[in-house]
Amino acid sequence: MGGDRAPGEIVAGAIQAVDILGVEVLLFGREDAITPLFPNGAAPAGVEVIGCSEVIEMSDDPARSIRSKKDASVVRCAEAVRDGAADAMVGAGNTGATMGSALLRMGRIKGVARPAVAVPIPVPFSHPHLLVDAGATVDASPEWLLQFALMGRAFSRLRFGVENPMVGLLSNGEEPGKGDELRKKTFELLDGQPWFKGNAEGRDFMTGHPEVLVTDGFTGNVALKAMEAALKAAAGLVFTVLGSTDETKKAAEVVTGPLLQAVTDYLDPDTFGGAALLGVDGVCIISHGSSSARAIVNACSLAIDCVNGNLVTLMKETIQNAG
Amino acid sequence: MGGDRAPGEIVAGAIQAVDILGVEVLLFGREDAITPLFPNGAAPAGVEVIGCSEVIEMSDDPARSIRSKKDASVVRCAEAVRDGAADAMVGAGNTGATMGSALLRMGRIKGVARPAVAVPIPVPFSHPHLLVDAGATVDASPEWLLQFALMGRAFSRLRFGVENPMVGLLSNGEEPGKGDELRKKTFELLDGQPWFKGNAEGRDFMTGHPEVLVTDGFTGNVALKAMEAALKAAAGLVFTVLGSTDETKKAAEVVTGPLLQAVTDYLDPDTFGGAALLGVDGVCIISHGSSSARAIVNACSLAIDCVNGNLVTLMKETIQNAG
Numbered sequence: 024m025g026g027d028r029a030p031g032e033i034v035a036g037a038i039q040a041v042d043i044l045g046v047e048v049l050l051f052g053r054e055d056a057i058t059p060l061f062p063n064g065a066a067p068a069g070v071e072v073i074g075c076s077e078v079i080e081m082s083d084d085p086a087r088s089i090r091s092k093k094d095a096s097v098v099r100c101a102e103a104v105r106d107g108a109a110d111a112m113v114g115a116g117n118t119g120a121t122m123g124s125a126l127l128r129m130g131r132i133k134g135v136a137r138p139a140v141a142v143p144i145p146v147p148f149s150h151p152h153l154l155v156d157a158g159a160t161v162d163a164s165p166e167w168l169l170q171f172a173l174m175g176r177a178f179s180r181l182r183f184g185v186e187n188p189m190v191g192l193l194s195n196g197e198e199p200g201k202g203d204e205l206r207k208k209t210f211e212l213l214d215g216q217p218w219f220k221g222n223a224e225g226r227d228f229m230t231g232h233p234e235v236l237v238t239d240g241f242t243g244n245v246a247l248k249a250m251e252a253a254l255k256a257a258a259g260l261v262f263t264v265l266g267s268t269d270e271t272k273k274a275a276e277v278v279t280g281p282l283l284q285a286v287t288d289y290l291d292p293d294t295f296g297g298a299a300l301l302g303v304d305g306v307c308i309i310s311h312g313s314s315s316a317r318a319i320v321n322a323c324s325l326a327i328d329c330v331n332g333n334l335v336t337l338m339k340e341t342i343q344n345a346g
Numbered sequence: 347m348g349g350d351r352a353p354g355e356i357v358a359g360a361i362q363a364v365d366i367l368g369v370e371v372l373l374f375g376r377e378d379a380i381t382p383l384f385p386n387g388a389a390p391a392g393v394e395v396i397g398c399s400e401v402i403e404m405s406d407d408p409a410r411s412i413r414s415k416k417d418a419s420v421v422r423c424a425e426a427v428r429d430g431a432a433d434a435m436v437g438a439g440n441t442g443a444t445m446g447s448a449l450l451r452m453g454r455i456k457g458v459a460r461p462a463v464a465v466p467i468p469v470p471f472s473h474p475h476l477l478v479d480a481g482a483t484v485d486a487s488p489e490w491l492l493q494f495a496l497m498g499r500a501f502s503r504l505r506f507g508v509e510n511p512m513v514g515l516l517s518n519g520e521e522p523g524k525g526d527e528l529r530k531k532t533f534e535l536l537d538g539q540p541w542f543k544g545n546a547e548g549r550d551f552m553t554g555h556p557e558v559l560v561t562d563g564f565t566g567n568v569a570l571k572a573m574e575a576a577l578k579a580a581a582g583l584v585f586t587v588l589g590s591t592d593e594t595k596k597a598a599e600v601v602t603g604p605l606l607q608a609v610t611d612y613l614d615p616d617t618f619g620g621a622a623l624l625g626v627d628g629v630c631i632i633s634h635g636s637s638s639a640r641a642i643v644n645a646c647s648l649a650i651d652c653v654n655g656n657l658v659t660l661m662k663e664t665i666q667n668a669g
Contacts, residue, residue: 084523119519147583158518161526195481195567196442200407203484203564225571229579241526242565244518246572248548253576256552260470260612261584264604271604274597281587281594289583 024052024078025116036319041069051096085119101128104305111306111326115314129305134342138302143295146231156240163239165209174301175235191223193238296321347375347401348439359642364392374419408442424451427628434629434649438637452628457665461625466618469554479563486562488532497624498558514546516561619644
């Protein structure tokens with residue numbers, strides 16, 4: 024309910040997900056807002072509305088809202104996973120509230136110190152690589168970053184079939200010894216692991232190497248949004264130039280289609296289906312607040328992959344084996 | 347001497363700077379490597395070579411190298427500013443060594459706790475805005491970030507003529523209360539300042555608002571390089587698409603020129619002349635390790651602006667008035 028394009032795009036995406044993926048979807052939210060959006064005014068087969076009276080808005084404080092709005096759609100959705108009424112949750116609203124609801128209602132996996140968001144980072148002409156953590160845990164310790172690395176590797180295998188994912192520690196330089204105190208201590212902790220590639224840099228984003236970039240949720244969130252801003256600025260520049268003269272406008276008729284297709288295939292977050300919250304005792308997929316129907320379908324597809332791939336069991340084993 | 351394209355591009359840039367800017371340039375480095383690069387094999391008018399026997403390479407540890415290589419070109423260059431033999435230094439080699447040499451040889455301005463790198467962040471169709479700190483001080487305190495904000499504002503005025511630069515605190519969300527411990531404490535310290543716009547996000551990069559983004563050098567460095575990586579990936583995607591079919595290749599003949607011109611005008615770091623190290627008792631301009639001759643000319647131009655604008659005096663007054 025809380026997203027920028029909710030509930031319209033979410034409902035449309037849910038209906039498409041049923042058709043395309045053969046999944047059953049529970050929609051949590053205000054019935055009076057959702058039901059009129061159905062063709063024929065009634066939920067189609069495979070879609071069920073679970074009425075919730077409250078909404079956590081994009082601007083609401085996540086922690087406070089989860090406490091005060093017990094009947095919020097995102098909270099009830101997380102409870103459905105906890106109670107076994109749903110196999111996975113997909114949220115495209117207030118990210119903090121989605122993470123918080125999952126964490127508080129599903130609980131943490133035993134042994135996991137803190138959850139982490141694994142976000143796919145686009146790599147042109149390849150599958151994405153992963154950034155872990157992109158915003159769940161803003162103040163981190165070296166031990167937590169080690170867990171993020173382990174969970175990220177397991178998830179990279181599940182999601183992209185990378186057999187032996189290598190991990191880079193995001194830092195301000197490649198050389199060992201680079202970094203702030205957190206990075207220096209984390210480097211010592213990771214050093215010697217066969218999957219540890221050493222420090223990585225911001226310039227390693229979108230190159231595909233290493234497959235997993237580990238950082239605290241503060242740095243990860245800033246870097247992720249900085250990249251999005253850069254891509255947006257680049258796109259703005261390109262399309263402004265294409266529209267600048269009669270000659271370029273003519274050329275644009277030819278290249279705009281292929282350009283948009285390439286962006287959709289390789290850069291658009293809607294294509295990747297969102298991020299996964301790792302370390303909680305259930306499947307929680309976090310989508311952009313501005314998700315389109317297509318993004319919701321892809322998020323449902325990712326949720327299915329996580330359920331079929333036994334994400335939670337995988338994370339439990341990963342943390343147990345490390346302990 | 348230490349840069350990726352040194353000394354060739356540096357020497358070429360120096361010669362152009364003399365011609366275009368009417369400046370006198372001292373070139374610090376190995377005479378046997380530099381002199382053969384001059385047309386006619388001798389330094390042209392306005393250029394003087396100061397022989398130095400050692401080079402700090404890109405891969406060298408900055409702190410250790412500065413201690414052990416007393417005759418390194420970058421160290422001697424900083425000493426020339428300290429001693430009044432030069433008005434400003436421009437370095438396009440090992441960034442850490444450039445910053446370290448400036449800091450250790452010129453010294454810190456009285457009252458400045460830590461130096462900060464002010465990097466211009468491109469804003470399409472506008473002048474750049476500033477990111478402070480982009481890598482000088484990786485572990486920061488709230489009080490240091492306040493100084494970065496003050497120095498950044500003063501520099502924004504000097505460099506871009508922004509009359510009343512607003513400052514955003516880079517965080518993982520706009521709302522007050524967002525951020526890690528450092529950000530929360532810094533927010534309290536900045537709150538109430540008439541120039542403080544509150545938290546900013548990674549998505550504010552390249553939009554031009556606010557004019558100054560303040561962060562610690564670790565986060566700033568990661569974000570800066572992440573943006574560069576994103577722009578590079580976007581450019582790669584665009585030019586791959588343009589070269590993909592006979593039809594797009596034909597269109598590319600028309601649009602490639604304007605596209606490259608727009609990139610040069612608005613996105614290319616070579617255009618901006620590099621970053622300024624704020625808080626040291628002298629003018630130090632840090633250019634990309636891969637700087638072209640054009641970048642060196644622009645860096646010299648920025649250095650001249652900083653000298654003519656009395657950067658050091660401005661920083662001294664800024665810190666004094668804040669104290």
